[in-house]
Amino acid sequence: MKDDISTKIKKKAYESGYDLCGIIEAKPFNEFNDHIKIRVEKFPKSTYLYESLYSLGEPLEKANWAKSIIVCIRRYNKYKIPQSLDKLFGKVYLFDGRLNYSKEYVEKNLFEDYLKEQGMKTYRDGVTARWAAVKAGLGHFRKNNFIYTEFGSYVWIDTWMVDVEMEYDKEYDKVIKDCPEKCNKCIESCPTKALSEDFTMDRGSCIAQLSFFSTDLPSEEIREKMGTWVYGCDVCQDVCPMNINRWSEEEEFPELNEISEIISLEKIFTMDENTLMNVLKPRFWYISEDRIWLWKCNTLRAMANTGDNKYSKLIKDACNDNNDKVRKMALWALKKFDTYKFNK
Numbered sequence: 001m002k003d004d005i006s007t008k009i010k011k012k013a014y015e016s017g018y019d020l021c022g023i024i025e026a027k028p029f030n031e032f033n034d035h036i037k038i039r040v041e042k043f044p045k046s047t048y049l050y051e052s053l054y055s056l057g058e059p060l061e062k063a064n065w066a067k068s069i070i071v072c073i074r075r076y077n078k079y080k081i082p083q084s085l086d087k088l089f090g091k092v093y094l095f096d097g098r099l100n101y102s103k104e105y106v107e108k109n110l111f112e113d114y115l116k117e118q119g120m121k122t123y124r125d126g127v128t129a130r131w132a133a134v135k136a137g138l139g140h141f142r143k144n145n146f147i148y149t150e151f152g153s154y155v156w157i158d159t160w161m162v163d164v165e166m167e168y169d170k171e172y173d174k175v176i177k178d179c180p181e182k183c184n185k186c187i188e189s190c191p192t193k194a195l196s197e198d199f200t201m202d203r204g205s206c207i208a209q210l211s212f213f214s215t216d217l218p219s220e221e222i223r224e225k226m227g228t229w230v231y232g233c234d235v236c237q238d239v240c241p242m243n244i245n246r247w248s249e250e251e252e253f254p255e256l257n258e259i260s261e262i263i264s265l266e267k268i269f270t271m272d273e274n275t276l277m278n279v280l281k282p283r284f285w286y287i288s289e290d291r292i293w294l295w296k297c298n299t300l301r302a303m304a305n306t307g308d309n310k311y312s313k314l315i316k317d318a319c320n321d322n323n324d325k326v327r328k329m330a331l332w333a334l335k336k337f338d339t340y341k342f343n344k
Contacts, residue, residue, distance in 0.1 A: 002165055002166050002167045003166075003167040005118075005164060005166050005167075006023050006166040006167040006168075007167075008118075009021070009023065009070060009115070009118075009166070010023075012111060012114050013070075013072050013111060016072075016107045016108070016110060016111040016114075017074060017103065017104065017107040018072040018073060018074050018107075018111075018158075019073055019074055019075050019149075019151065019155075020072070020073040020138045020139075020149060020150075021070070021071065021072050021073070021138075022070075022071045022133070022136025022137055022138045022169040023068055023069070023070050023071070023136065023166050023167070023168055023169055024068070024069050024071065024132060024135045024136045024168050024169060024171075025067070025068060025069070025168050026059050026060060026063075026066035026067055026068055026069050026161055027059070027060070028057060028058055028059070028060065029056070029057040029058075029059075029127065029128050029131045029132070029135075030057070031131065031175070032056070032057040032128045032131045033054055033057040033058075035199075036050050036053055036054060036057070038200070039200060039201070039202075039203075042200060042202070043202040043203070043204060045204055046202055046203050046204030046205075049203040049204055049209065049213075050203065053128075056126070056127055056128040057127075057128055057131075059126060059127045059161055062123060062126045062161070063121075063123040063126065063161045063163075065121060065163045066123065066161035066162065066163060067162065067163055067164055067165045067166075068161070068162050068164060068165060068166045068168070069127060069132055069136075069159055069160070069161050069162075070115070070159065070160045070162060071129070071132045071133050071135075071136045071138060071157065071158075071159050072111070072157070072158045072159075072160075073133060073138055073139075073149060073155050073156070073157050073158075074097060074104060074155065074156045074158070075149075075151040075152075075154060075155050075156075076091070076092065076095040076097070076154055076155065076156055077151060077152060077154040077155075077246050077247045077248060078248050078249070078250050078251050079094075079095045079249065079251050079252070079253045079256075080249045080250075080251065080252055080253070081094070081247070081249065082094075082256060082257060082260035084260050084263070084264060085260050085263065087227075087228055087229070087234075088228055088229065088230045088231070088263075088265070088302065089229075089230060089231045089232055089284075090208060090229070090231065090232020090233055090234050091154065091232075091234055092154070092156070092232065093231060093232050093284060094253065094256060095253050095256075096283070097156050097158075099254075099283065101254055101255060102253070102254055103254075104156070108158055112124060112160065115160060115162060118164075119164075120162040120163060120164050121162065121163040122160050122161065122162055123160065123161040123162075124158070124159070124160050125158065125159055125160075126159070126161055127159050127161065129157035129158070129159050130145075130146070130147045130157065132157070132159050133147050133149075133157050134147060134171060134172075134175055135171045136169045136171065137169045137170055137171050137172055138169075139155075140172060140174065140175065140176065140177030141175055141176045141177065141199060142176070142177050142179055142186075142199075142240070142242065143176075143179055143184070143186055143187060143195075143198045143199055144186035144187075144195060144236040144237065144240060145195070145199060145200075145201050146236075146237060148177060148242055151246065152240075152242060152243040152246035153237050153240065153242070153243060154237065154243065154246060154247070176198075176199055179241075179242070180241055183241060185239045185240060185241065186235075186236040186237075186239060186240055187236075189235050189236065189239040190235060190236055191207060191225040191226065191227055191233075191235060192205045192206065192207055192210075192222055192225045192226065193205065194206040194207070194209075195236055205222060206233070207225075207226050207227075207229050207232075207233035207235070208229075208232045208233045210222070210226065211226070211229055211230060211231050211232060211233065211294075211298055212231055212232070212284070212286035212287050212294070213286065214291075214294060215291070216325070217297060217325055217328060217329060220332060223301050223304075223305075223329075223332065224305065224336075226301060226302075226305070227302070227305050228265075228302040228305055228306060229298075229302070230265070230268065230295075230298045230299060230302055231284050231286075231287070231298070259279070259283065262279065263280075265299045265302055265303050265306075265311065266311070266314060268280070268295055268296075268299045269295075269296055269299040269300065269303070269314055269318070270314070271295070273292055276292055276295055277289065277292070280295065293323045293325050293326055296318070296321070296323070296326045296329075297325055297326055297329040300315060300318055300326070300329045300330055300333045301329060301332075301333065303315060303333060304332070304333035304336040304337060305336075307337075309337070312334075312337055315330055315333045315334050315337065316330075316334060318330035318333075319331055319334060
């Protein structure tokens with residue numbers, strides 16, 4: 001009976017567009033919480049960024065009725081990347097399956113409807129997705145903290161806690177996969193050294209975290225290292241040998257080409273608040289309404305790090321912006337441009 005239910009659910013997952021599906025027992029992810037504690041000890045200044053993660057390792061605290069966790073994986077490396085957005089936006093946010101006009105969003109909801117039609121109580125995305133996927137035998141961790149499947153690491157993971165016992169999948173013998181001998185490309189390439197050793201990461205200096213969750217300006221030293229990334233970062237995945245030739249670029253993601261035409265460093269910086277709220281925020285919602293200034297600061301920093309003189313007028317104008325943080329970033333950017341000129 002349990003085996004029959006598991007088989008039916010996996011079949012439906014594949015019919016719903018998922019590439020991989022596994023099922024595990026709903027119980028605490030003790031290893032996950034242990035790793036969080038280790039990171040808090042290593043990076044005490046970033047403790048506040050880790051505290052909210054503990055709940056992801058305690059599924060039964062959110063749903064004490066849960067018996068099983070269904071884990072579904074979908075690859076996004078099949079989509080075409082607009083050249084104008086590459087190295088500005090992290091790819092996972094360009095091909096975001098949470099957008100309600102994407103086929104991923106529709107198919108995900110249809111799959112959840114199916115679970116409910118089978119009489120199951122459900123709780124979506126309440127657990128540590130990567131650890132759940134590893135426990136379900138769908139992939140391994142590597143040094144950069146990402147889960148690697150047969151498609152590489154460019155994948156979305158969806159999870160559901162349900163109130164039905166099923167046949168459970170087995171995890172691999174090793175949670176962390178051995179990388180090629182002497183390969184440390186992800187660690188060596190991390191611009192801010194947030195990734196400083198195997199399977200660890202300081203969220204407080206991670207470019208992705210800083211690009212959308214900052215409540216203040218990053219230090220001047222960090223600003224230079226953040227390069228041109230405006231929202232997210234892909235460096236540690238892009239340099240990984242296990243991700244070589246993983247992009248097939250066979251499909252167009254809905255509305256991405258249209259939005260790429262209205263997004264550039266100049267265009268983002270000159271957008272008024274109404275446009276930022278109605279065009280960018282619905283798609284890139286991690287930057288909240290009360291931190292709209294972060295869009296301007298991120299683009300100013302990116303402009304400065306290009307060293308391209310075409311941005312100099314915008315940067316000078318920004319020195320008179322109404323927002324204090326924007327003015328401070330503009331002054332830093334202007335100083336950086338003066339340094340470029342001096343060194344030429």
